[in-house]
Amino acid sequence: MAVEFRQLLYFLEVAKQHSFTKAAANLHVTQPTLSKAIARLEEELGLILFQRKEQKVSLTAEGAVLLRHAERIIGCVEEASREISELKGLVKGEIRIGLPPMVGTALFPDLLAGFLTRFPGIRFSAVEEGALAVEQKLAQQEIDLGIVIPDALAEPEKVALLPLTTAEFAVCLSERHPLARRAKLAVSDLHDQPFILLKEGFFQRRYVLEECRKANFQPNVIYTSNQLEVVKKLIVRNLGISLLLRIAVDNEPQIRCVPLQPPLAVELAVAYRKGAYLSKASQALIDHLQQALPDNN
Numbered sequence: 001m002a003v004e005f006r007q008l009l010y011f012l013e014v015a016k017q018h019s020f021t022k023a024a025a026n027l028h029v030t031q032p033t034l035s036k037a038i039a040r041l042e043e044e045l046g047l048i049l050f051q052r053k054e055q056k057v058s059l060t061a062e063g064a065v066l067l068r069h070a071e072r073i074i075g076c077v078e079e080a081s082r083e084i085s086e087l088k089g090l091v092k093g094e095i096r097i098g099l100p101p102m103v104g105t106a107l108f109p110d111l112l113a114g115f116l117t118r119f120p121g122i123r124f125s126a127v128e129e130g131a132l133a134v135e136q137k138l139a140q141q142e143i144d145l146g147i148v149i150p151d152a153l154a155e156p157e158k159v160a161l162l163p164l165t166t167a168e169f170a171v172c173l174s175e176r177h178p179l180a181r182r183a184k185l186a187v188s189d190l191h192d193q194p195f196i197l198l199k200e201g202f203f204q205r206r207y208v209l210e211e212c213r214k215a216n217f218q219p220n221v222i223y224t225s226n227q228l229e230v231v232k233k234l235i236v237r238n239l240g241i242s243l244l245l246r247i248a249v250d251n252e253p254q255i256r257c258v259p260l261q262p263p264l265a266v267e268l269a270v271a272y273r274k275g276a277y278l279s280k281a282s283q284a285l286i287d288h289l290q291q292a293l294p295d296n297n
Contacts, residue, residue, distance in 0.1 A: 177256070
């Protein structure tokens with residue numbers, strides 16, 4: 001049995017996309033080429049890796065086992081490649097970072113300003129995902145660092161944390177909304193309101209649903225999106241309300257932020273994988289943040 005690295009890359013992309021067509025497009029190969037490569041892999045392993053039903057592709061039990069190993073193998077090869085490149089002096093200084101939309105654009109530019117002044121050759125590849133998804137991408141070695149919510153981590157023992165800030169939730173409404181003039185609002189005051197939430201993978205969604213449950217009601221969620229800007233625009237048009245971090249809407253004059261009573265806040269932190277290889281660029285950023293963030297001094 002001689003499984004090629006390229007076959008594992010193809011397998012991983014099909015598993016990720018649940019589609020041969022999408023995977024082929026992302027890999028820049030033809031679908032027949034991709035299908036033949038997967039067929040050869042299955043033949044060499046003597047296993048069926050994917051169930052194919054009506055253009056839907058899903059992993060078999062055997063495929064799920066291979067997925068775990070393939071992710072680890074590819075991650076190790078990529079880390080080895082980066083480390084060897086550094087030893088050869090070929091690093092271009094790219095840092096892959098996961099930024100939740102609600103906090104990334106509000107917090108990180110100021111932190112990066114001083115860093116990029118010191119290291120102008122370093123480039124950033126930002127992945128905008130919810131805080132819950134950022135943890136998954138760290139575990140799968142798809143990013144080097146990311147902003148997370150420590151209290152929401154599924155496996156906190158696997159990451160190192162640099163405390164960033166405390167962020168407070170507020171009720172976000174159109175200025176025309178009847179509740180917009182209230183000085184404060186309790187979650188229970190919102191039981192009859194239409195909610196606009198971010199999708200699965202975003203901590204905001206899980207947090208809002210849990211707070212509503214504590215207030216003994218099921219929110220009427222009329223729209224979900226993975227784009228914060230869409231949520232904001234719907235609020236501005238008075239089509240619904242949401243609970244968002246204040247830092248995400250502080251510069252939105254058409255959105256009224258009413259404080260919650262009692263206050264609801266979360267801690268934010270920069271996370272990276274414990275024991276994982278860190279490029280010199282990533283380590284330089286961590287060193288910079290340790291100096292720049294007051295809680296780390």
